Amino acid sequence: MQRLSRLRIPLKTHSETVRGFVKSAAMGDKKGSGSRVLNIDNMNPNVKVMEYAVRGPLVIRAGQIEEELQKGTSKKLFNQVIRANIGDCHAVGQTPLPFLRQVVAGAAYPDMLDKMNMPLDVRDRVNRILDGCRGHSIGSYTDSVGIDNIRKDVASYISKRDGGIASNHTDIFLCGGASDGIKSILKLLMTEEPGRQAGVMIPIPQYPLYTATIAEYNAFPVPYYLDEANKWALDVPDLERAVKENASKCDLRAIVVINPGNPTGQVLSKQNIEDVIKFAKKNHLFILADEVYQHNIYAKGSEFHSFKKVLNSMGPEYAGMELASFMSTSKGYMGECGFRGGYCEAVNLDPDVRAMLLKFLSAKLCPNVPGQCAIEVVVNPPKQGEPSYDLFMQDKNKVLGDLATKAKMTTQILNSIDGITCNEVMGAMYAFPKITIPQKAIDQAKTKGMQPDAFFCFELLEETGICVVPGSGFGQREGTFHFRTTILPPVDQIKMMLDKLKEFYAAFVHKYK
Amino acid sequence: MQRLSRLRIPLKTHSETVRGFVKSAAMGDKKGSGSRVLNIDNMNPNVKVMEYAVRGPLVIRAGQIEEELQKGTSKKLFNQVIRANIGDCHAVGQTPLPFLRQVVAGAAYPDMLDKMNMPLDVRDRVNRILDGCRGHSIGSYTDSVGIDNIRKDVASYISKRDGGIASNHTDIFLCGGASDGIKSILKLLMTEEPGRQAGVMIPIPQYPLYTATIAEYNAFPVPYYLDEANKWALDVPDLERAVKENASKCDLRAIVVINPGNPTGQVLSKQNIEDVIKFAKKNHLFILADEVYQHNIYAKGSEFHSFKKVLNSMGPEYAGMELASFMSTSKGYMGECGFRGGYCEAVNLDPDVRAMLLKFLSAKLCPNVPGQCAIEVVVNPPKQGEPSYDLFMQDKNKVLGDLATKAKMTTQILNSIDGITCNEVMGAMYAFPKITIPQKAIDQAKTKGMQPDAFFCFELLEETGICVVPGSGFGQREGTFHFRTTILPPVDQIKMMLDKLKEFYAAFVHKYK
Numbered sequence A, B: 001m002q003r004l005s006r007l008r009i010p011l012k013t014h015s016e017t018v019r020g021f022v023k024s025a026a027m028g029d030k031k032g033s034g035s036r037v038l039n040i041d042n043m044n045p046n047v048k049v050m051e052y053a054v055r056g057p058l059v060i061r062a063g064q065i066e067e068e069l070q071k072g073t074s075k076k077l078f079n080q081v082i083r084a085n086i087g088d089c090h091a092v093g094q095t096p097l098p099f100l101r102q103v104v105a106g107a108a109y110p111d112m113l114d115k116m117n118m119p120l121d122v123r124d125r126v127n128r129i130l131d132g133c134r135g136h137s138i139g140s141y142t143d144s145v146g147i148d149n150i151r152k153d154v155a156s157y158i159s160k161r162d163g164g165i166a167s168n169h170t171d172i173f174l175c176g177g178a179s180d181g182i183k184s185i186l187k188l189l190m191t192e193e194p195g196r197q198a199g200v201m202i203p204i205p206q207y208p209l210y211t212a213t214i215a216e217y218n219a220f221p222v223p224y225y226l227d228e229a230n231k232w233a234l235d236v237p238d239l240e241r242a243v244k245e246n247a248s249k250c251d252l253r254a255i256v257v258i259n260p261g262n263p264t265g266q267v268l269s270k271q272n273i274e275d276v277i278k279f280a281k282k283n284h285l286f287i288l289a290d291e292v293y294q295h296n297i298y299a300k301g302s303e304f305h306s307f308k309k310v311l312n313s314m315g316p317e318y319a320g321m322e323l324a325s326f327m328s329t330s331k332g333y334m335g336e337c338g339f340r341g342g343y344c345e346a347v348n349l350d351p352d353v354r355a356m357l358l359k360f361l362s363a364k365l366c367p368n369v370p371g372q373c374a375i376e377v378v379v380n381p382p383k384q385g386e387p388s389y390d391l392f393m394q395d396k397n398k399v400l401g402d403l404a405t406k407a408k409m410t411t412q413i414l415n416s417i418d419g420i421t422c423n424e425v426m427g428a429m430y431a432f433p434k435i436t437i438p439q440k441a442i443d444q445a446k447t448k449g450m451q452p453d454a455f456f457c458f459e460l461l462e463e464t465g466i467c468v469v470p471g472s473g474f475g476q477r478e479g480t481f482h483f484r485t486t487i488l489p490p491v492d493q494i495k496m497m498l499d500k501l502k503e504f505y506a507a508f509v510h511k512y513k
Helices: A015-026 A045-049 A057-071 A098-108 A111-117 A120-130 A148-161 A177-190 A208-217 A238-250 A271-280 A307-312 A349-362 A367-381 A387-415 A439-447 A453-464 A493-509 B011-027 B046-049 B057-073 B098-108 B111-115 B120-131 B148-161 B178-189 B209-217 B235-247 B270-282 B307-312 B351-362 B369-379 B389-415 B439-447 B452-464 B491-511
Strands: A172-177 A200-206 A220-227 A251-258 A286-290 A323-330 A340-345 A483-486 B172-175 B200-204 B220-227 B251-258 B286-290 B322-329 B341-347 B483-486
Touching: A045 A208, A045 B351, A057 A200, A057 A453, A098 A111, A098 A120, A098 A367, A098 A387, A098 B098, A098 B452, A098 B483, A111 A120, A120 A148, A120 A367, A148 A367, A148 B235, A172 A367, A172 B491, A177 A200, A177 A208, A177 A251, A177 A323, A177 A340, A177 A349, A200 A208, A200 A238, A200 A340, A200 B011, A208 A220, A220 A238, A220 A251, A238 A251, A238 B148, A251 A271, A271 A286, A271 A307, A286 A307, A307 A323, A323 A367, A349 B046, A349 B452, A367 B369, A387 A493, A439 A453, A453 A483, A453 A493, A453 B322, A483 B200, B046 B209, B057 B452, B098 B111, B098 B120, B098 B369, B098 B389, B111 B120, B120 B148, B148 B172, B148 B235, B148 B341, B148 B369, B172 B178, B172 B369, B172 B491, B178 B200, B178 B209, B178 B322, B178 B341, B200 B209, B200 B235, B209 B220, B220 B251, B235 B270, B251 B270, B270 B286, B270 B307, B286 B307, B307 B322, B341 B369, B389 B491, B439 B452, B452 B491
Parallel strands: A200 A220, A200 A251, A251 A286, A286 A323, B200 B220, B200 B251, B251 B286, B286 B322
Antiparallel strands: A172 A340, A323 A340, B172 B341, B322 B341
C-alpha cells in the first residue's frame, strides 16, 4: 500500500516533536498506556501518517518562543517572532474590509442596520441572506448546499468573471472553507479498496492539505513536479511520466491543480491550462482546480484564467469533462480566514454521483452561516453606484497594491542573496525560494533525523525569530531545498525580515562551511 | 464486511428518491455516464451506503410541496408544511437571544460596541474573544483547538456544572458543531483494517449522524437497544448481548451514549449512567457522551448528570477511563444551529493519541470563529449583577418554559391517540411515539419498497403537510414502528399539528383496515 514517504515529507518530524511537547506537559500522567482503549499502536494509522507542515513543529516551537517573549522569560536576542508561515492576513495586521463586517454584523444583529444607519448596499446583502434563512435568522440550519440566493450570486460572479459563460447555481455548493469542499469531492473519488486505491495527481510542491487528506483517506498520491526552471509551470512530459509510473499501481482518477499556486506563486498561462485539460482528457481524469487565490494576481502580463473558462473555450470534445473549482473567503483582499467560508462549483457530475454528494453534504447539515455571509460579500461586493463602493475599492486597491509591492520586493531581495534563487511571485501570497544548504549542515541535519531545510528553518527561527515553513513540508525535487515565506507582513516588516534573513543566511553558510 | 442493513435503516429509499429528483432535473443531460470518470458504480461505496434521514427523502418532498404552495400551484388541501423533522429552533419561530447576537456582532464589527452603547458584559465577552485573536480580528485563523480564553471558559463552565470537579482547558477543543467533534474522535478510533473494523456501540434508536459516520468511515456498528418499556433507559443485559454477539466480529472499542436522548427524549438517571460506565470499564470501551441537550431538561424529578461527574464520583478504579463529551450551540435555549459551534472535552487520552488528535485538528486549520464566539456565550452567559442578566434570564426561562409545556402537551396528546403510545418527553427536543400500523398498510408499503413507518409518514405529509421523520431513520426494534416529531413549533401550532395528526391517524387506520 502506497504511503507518502516517497514525497520526502517529514513523516516523523511533526509527530515526534509534538509528542515531545505533549509528554513534557503530561509529566503528571503516570498511567500506563496499557490500560487505555486507544494508544499510538492501535489508533487510526492514517491519522498517524498525516502531516500538515503549515502548523507543524516549527510553528509549535514559534508559539513557545512567543510565549517566553511575552512573559519576559526569553533569552533570545530578538524581541518578536515574525510569523511568515501561514496565509493569515489579519494575523499580521491587514484590516478587515468594513463592508463585509457590516453585512455579517447586520445579518447577526439586524437592529444595528437602523441604529447605525447602515447604507442601502449593506441592507441589500443582509436581506438577500436573511430571506434565505428559515425564521429569518442566521441561527437556523440552511439547505445543506448553502443559501439559495448566495449560490445564485456565486453563479453570477463566476459567469461575469468568465466573460458570460453560463454558471448554474445547482452546480454550486457552499462549504466551510475551500478545504471542506475539496475534502468532500475527494471523498466521492475514493474507492475504499486497499488493493486498488484511488489515485490522485498532486503538484510538487503542493499545499499540504492534499497530502494530509490523501493520507487520511488512504488514497494513492501520484505526484507530478512543477517546473522550477519554467516559472513553476505544469510540465506535460512530467505529468505523463507520473501516469506511466503509477497508473498500474492505483485506480488513477483525478488531478489537482492549484492556480495561482501555493506555495509557488505561479499564475498559469492559458496555454498551460489547455495543455493540462488535454492531458486530463486523454487520461480520463477528474480535475480539481484549487483557485482560492484568483484575486491575487500581481505580475505584469499575468492574468487569472479559470479552468472553467478555458475548458469552455476548447470546444465540444472537452465540454463534458468533470471539473470542480474551489474558492474561499480566506484569501483575495478580504482575508477572512476565521470565517471558514467558501464555495465549490462542480460541473458535469454524473447525476447519480451528484445525488450522492448532496446526501453526503446533508449529513453535515450545513456550512456555517456567517461563513456563507462572507462568501456572499466576496462574490457580490459593492457595485459602482452603490454607497459603499468608493471606500470599498479604495481598501481593495490598497491591499492588492501592497501585496503586489511586497511580492516584487520579496522576489527581488531573495534573488539578491548569494545561494538563494526565487521564481517571481506572480500571484497568491507566498515566495518559495530555493536555497543552497552546505554539506556540513545537511550532515548535521541527518544526525538529528531532520530534513536539511527543516534544520535550516529551525536555526532561522531560533536565531532571528523568523518563522517560515521548510520546503520538505510541501514536497520538492530530491536534492533541492526550499522554504515558503508569506508576503503578508506589512511592507516595512517584510523588508526588515528579508534583510535579517539575508544576514542569517550568510552566517549560516559560513558556520557550516 | 459489516454493513448497516441489519439496522433496518432504509438504505435505498433516500438514494432512489433523490436520484429520481435529480434525474428529472437533469433531463437535458444526454451524455452517457460511460464517458465520465466518476459514476455510481465506481464512486466511494461508503458514501453510497450512508443515510441521514433527518434531511432525507421525506424532507426533500416537503420542500417540493412548500415550493408549490408558495407559487400557488399546489392542489393540496392544507396551506402550509409544518416542519417537525429537524431540531432547528429558529426555523420555527424561536428568536435569537440578543446577548449572543450582540457579542457576535461586536466581535465582527467592534465599531458597534460604542455606537450602539453596548453594555459592559457584551464588551467583556467581545474582549475575551478578540484578545485571543491574532491581529485582534475574528478573520484570523485561531489555534486549531480554538481560542484559549474560550476553552478556559468552557472548562470553568464544566467545572461549575459538575459541582467543582476540575476541568482542564487543555482537554478541550472547540469544533464546528458537536458533529464535527464527534467525527474527529471517531476518526481516531478507526482501525482502517477491513478485516478487523473498529466496533462502535450505538443506541437504537439513535441520531443518524452515528450510523452515517460509521458507514462513511467503514466502522462496524454494534447496536444496543434502549428499553422502551423503561423510559428508553440503557439496559445492561442488552449491552452485554450486543457485546457477546459482536465482539468476535470487530475490534470493539467504543460506546456512544446520547443523553438527553435523541430521538427518544430520555434523561438518564445517575444509576443508569453508573451502570453504563461499569459496563464500559469491564468491556474496555472508550465512552463518547453526546450531551448536546444538557440544557433541555423538563420532567419533574429529572436532572442532567454529566458522564464526567458520574465518572468522577465512582472512585479511583474508574478514574482513568477515556471519555469524550460533546456540547453544541445548536440546542439548549439559544438554538444557534447555523453558527456550527461546539466543544469536546476529552479526558484521559493517551498523550501520544492526544498529540495525533492535535495534529489531525491542525490540518483543518481551525473551527469557524463566529461559532467559537457563540459557544463562548453558551458557556459564559450574563451573570447575576451584569447588565444583560435580567433580560437574558427572562428570555431563557421563556424558551425553556415553553419547551417544557410543549413536551408535556405532546406526550399527553400522543398518548391520547388510540394505537399510539409515547414515553414521556423528559428532555431534548423530540417525541418518539410508537405507532401501530395496520397489516394492510404494511403490505402496501412493502409493495412500494418502503419501510412501513416511512409509508405512514409520506401519507401524513401528503395529506396534512406535517413533516416528521420515520422511526426507521433512527433504528428501532424489529416489528415496531415509530416516528420522531420535534416539539419546537410554537405552542398553538404544535397543538394544531397534534390534533391534525390524531385525525389523520384515525383515518389512516380506517383506510387500511
